[in-house]
Amino acid sequence: MENQSGIKVSKPYFFSVLFTMLVLPVLSLLIDSGHSHTFSLELAGKWFVFWAIGVRLFTAGIRQITKPGFTARDIFHLKHSESHVLVRELGFANICFGLAGIFSFFIPSLRLGAAFTGGLYMGIAGLQHIIKKPASPNEVVAMVSDIFIFLVMTGYVVMMVGNL
Numbered sequence: 001m002e003n004q005s006g007i008k009v010s011k012p013y014f015f016s017v018l019f020t021m022l023v024l025p026v027l028s029l030l031i032d033s034g035h036s037h038t039f040s041l042e043l044a045g046k047w048f049v050f051w052a053i054g055v056r057l058f059t060a061g062i063r064q065i066t067k068p069g070f071t072a073r074d075i076f077h078l079k080h081s082e083s084h085v086l087v088r089e090l091g092f093a094n095i096c097f098g099l100a101g102i103f104s105f106f107i108p109s110l111r112l113g114a115a116f117t118g119g120l121y122m123g124i125a126g127l128q129h130i131i132k133k134p135a136s137p138n139e140v141v142a143m144v145s146d147i148f149i150f151l152v153m154t155g156y157v158v159m160m161v162g163n164l
Protein backbone atom coordinates (compact mmCIF):
# COMPACT_ATOMS: atom_id res chain seq x y z
CA MET A 1 0.00 0.00 0.00
CA GLU A 2 1.25 3.42 -0.94
CA ASN A 3 0.06 6.98 -0.52
CA GLN A 4 0.38 9.77 -3.07
CA SER A 5 3.88 10.70 -1.87
CA GLY A 6 5.11 7.16 -2.52
CA ILE A 7 5.46 6.19 1.14
CA LYS A 8 4.68 2.50 1.58
CA VAL A 9 3.16 0.83 4.59
CA SER A 10 5.62 -1.29 6.52
CA LYS A 11 4.43 -4.86 5.95
CA PRO A 12 5.91 -6.18 9.22
CA TYR A 13 4.19 -3.34 11.11
CA PHE A 14 0.87 -3.88 9.31
CA PHE A 15 0.83 -7.63 9.94
CA SER A 16 1.93 -7.33 13.58
CA VAL A 17 -0.92 -4.88 14.20
CA LEU A 18 -3.43 -6.98 12.25
CA PHE A 19 -2.49 -10.16 14.11
CA THR A 20 -2.45 -8.67 17.62
CA MET A 21 -5.61 -6.60 17.25
CA LEU A 22 -7.78 -9.07 15.36
CA VAL A 23 -6.44 -12.42 14.15
CA LEU A 24 -4.89 -13.75 17.37
CA PRO A 25 -7.65 -12.54 19.73
CA VAL A 26 -10.37 -14.05 17.51
CA LEU A 27 -8.45 -17.30 16.99
CA SER A 28 -7.77 -17.59 20.73
CA LEU A 29 -11.42 -16.87 21.48
CA LEU A 30 -12.62 -19.52 19.02
CA ILE A 31 -10.25 -22.14 20.46
CA ASP A 32 -11.08 -21.25 24.07
CA SER A 33 -14.84 -21.12 23.50
CA GLY A 34 -14.64 -24.42 21.58
CA HIS A 35 -12.93 -26.11 24.53
CA SER A 36 -15.35 -24.70 27.07
CA HIS A 37 -18.39 -24.97 24.75
CA THR A 38 -19.37 -21.45 25.69
CA PHE A 39 -18.95 -18.00 24.23
CA SER A 40 -19.14 -14.88 26.33
CA LEU A 41 -18.15 -11.26 26.05
CA GLU A 42 -16.06 -11.79 29.16
CA LEU A 43 -14.08 -14.48 27.34
CA ALA A 44 -13.70 -12.19 24.32
CA GLY A 45 -12.45 -9.44 26.62
CA LYS A 46 -9.86 -11.80 28.10
CA TRP A 47 -8.31 -12.42 24.70
CA PHE A 48 -8.57 -8.88 23.34
CA VAL A 49 -7.00 -7.46 26.51
CA PHE A 50 -4.21 -10.03 26.36
CA TRP A 51 -3.37 -9.64 22.67
CA ALA A 52 -4.44 -6.11 21.67
CA ILE A 53 -3.47 -4.31 24.87
CA GLY A 54 -0.92 -6.71 26.33
CA VAL A 55 1.14 -8.17 23.53
CA ARG A 56 0.66 -5.33 21.05
CA LEU A 57 1.62 -2.51 23.41
CA PHE A 58 4.42 -4.50 25.03
CA THR A 59 6.04 -5.34 21.69
CA ALA A 60 5.50 -1.79 20.42
CA GLY A 61 7.22 -0.51 23.55
CA ILE A 62 10.20 -2.82 23.09
CA ARG A 63 10.55 -1.67 19.50
CA GLN A 64 10.21 2.00 20.45
CA ILE A 65 12.96 1.64 23.04
CA THR A 66 15.35 -0.38 20.89
CA LYS A 67 14.58 1.17 17.46
CA PRO A 68 12.92 4.57 18.00
CA GLY A 69 13.62 5.65 14.42
CA PHE A 70 10.66 3.74 12.93
CA THR A 71 8.09 5.37 15.21
CA ALA A 72 9.75 8.78 14.96
CA ARG A 73 10.12 8.71 11.18
CA ASP A 74 7.27 6.52 9.88
CA ILE A 75 4.49 7.27 12.38
CA PHE A 76 5.20 10.78 13.69
CA HIS A 77 7.28 12.09 10.74
CA LEU A 78 10.03 13.39 13.01
CA LYS A 79 13.29 13.56 11.13
CA HIS A 80 15.73 14.46 13.89
CA SER A 81 17.35 11.88 16.15
CA GLU A 82 16.71 14.21 19.11
CA SER A 83 13.10 12.95 18.99
CA HIS A 84 14.25 9.44 19.87
CA VAL A 85 14.34 10.22 23.59
CA LEU A 86 10.60 11.04 23.45
CA VAL A 87 9.83 7.90 21.44
CA ARG A 88 11.72 5.84 24.02
CA GLU A 89 9.60 7.40 26.79
CA LEU A 90 6.49 6.46 24.81
CA GLY A 91 7.97 2.96 24.66
CA PHE A 92 8.21 2.83 28.47
CA ALA A 93 4.51 3.74 28.73
CA ASN A 94 3.61 1.10 26.14
CA ILE A 95 5.56 -1.55 28.05
CA CYS A 96 3.71 -0.66 31.26
CA PHE A 97 0.27 -0.82 29.61
CA GLY A 98 1.31 -3.98 27.78
CA LEU A 99 2.47 -5.72 30.94
CA ALA A 100 -0.85 -4.92 32.61
CA GLY A 101 -2.64 -6.62 29.70
CA ILE A 102 -0.31 -9.62 29.74
CA PHE A 103 -0.50 -10.03 33.52
CA SER A 104 -4.31 -9.82 33.34
CA PHE A 105 -4.25 -13.20 31.61
CA PHE A 106 -2.74 -14.74 34.73
CA ILE A 107 -4.40 -12.41 37.27
CA PRO A 108 -7.97 -11.87 36.04
CA SER A 109 -8.65 -9.20 38.68
CA LEU A 110 -6.31 -6.92 36.68
CA ARG A 111 -8.28 -7.31 33.44
CA LEU A 112 -10.83 -4.53 33.90
CA GLY A 113 -8.15 -2.01 34.86
CA ALA A 114 -5.93 -3.05 31.94
CA ALA A 115 -8.88 -2.79 29.54
CA PHE A 116 -9.86 0.64 30.87
CA THR A 117 -6.40 2.22 30.93
CA GLY A 118 -5.09 0.54 27.78
CA GLY A 119 -8.30 1.20 25.88
CA LEU A 120 -8.42 4.82 26.96
CA TYR A 121 -4.76 5.26 26.03
CA MET A 122 -5.40 3.86 22.56
CA GLY A 123 -8.54 5.95 22.13
CA ILE A 124 -6.70 9.16 22.94
CA ALA A 125 -3.84 8.15 20.61
CA GLY A 126 -6.35 7.38 17.85
CA LEU A 127 -8.09 10.72 18.37
CA GLN A 128 -4.71 12.45 18.11
CA HIS A 129 -4.13 10.72 14.75
CA ILE A 130 -7.57 11.85 13.53
CA ILE A 131 -6.98 15.47 14.60
CA LYS A 132 -3.54 15.52 13.02
CA LYS A 133 -4.79 13.83 9.82
CA PRO A 134 -2.61 10.82 8.98
CA ALA A 135 0.20 11.65 6.58
CA SER A 136 1.26 8.08 5.75
CA PRO A 137 -0.17 4.58 5.43
CA ASN A 138 1.65 3.58 8.63
CA GLU A 139 -0.12 6.34 10.52
CA VAL A 140 -3.47 5.23 9.07
CA VAL A 141 -2.79 1.70 10.35
CA ALA A 142 -2.01 3.13 13.80
CA MET A 143 -5.14 5.32 13.77
CA VAL A 144 -7.56 2.60 12.64
CA SER A 145 -6.18 -0.01 15.02
CA ASP A 146 -6.13 2.42 17.97
CA ILE A 147 -9.77 3.41 17.41
CA PHE A 148 -10.85 -0.22 16.87
CA ILE A 149 -9.27 -1.40 20.12
CA PHE A 150 -10.65 1.63 21.97
CA LEU A 151 -14.15 0.65 20.84
CA VAL A 152 -13.65 -3.02 21.75
CA MET A 153 -12.27 -2.10 25.18
CA THR A 154 -15.06 0.43 25.76
CA GLY A 155 -17.65 -2.26 25.06
CA TYR A 156 -15.88 -4.69 27.35
CA VAL A 157 -15.53 -2.18 30.20
CA VAL A 158 -19.17 -1.06 29.93
CA MET A 159 -20.33 -4.69 29.96
CA MET A 160 -18.13 -5.62 32.92
CA VAL A 161 -19.06 -2.54 34.98
CA GLY A 162 -22.71 -3.31 34.32
CA ASN A 163 -22.15 -6.77 35.81
CA LEU A 164 -20.58 -5.49 39.04
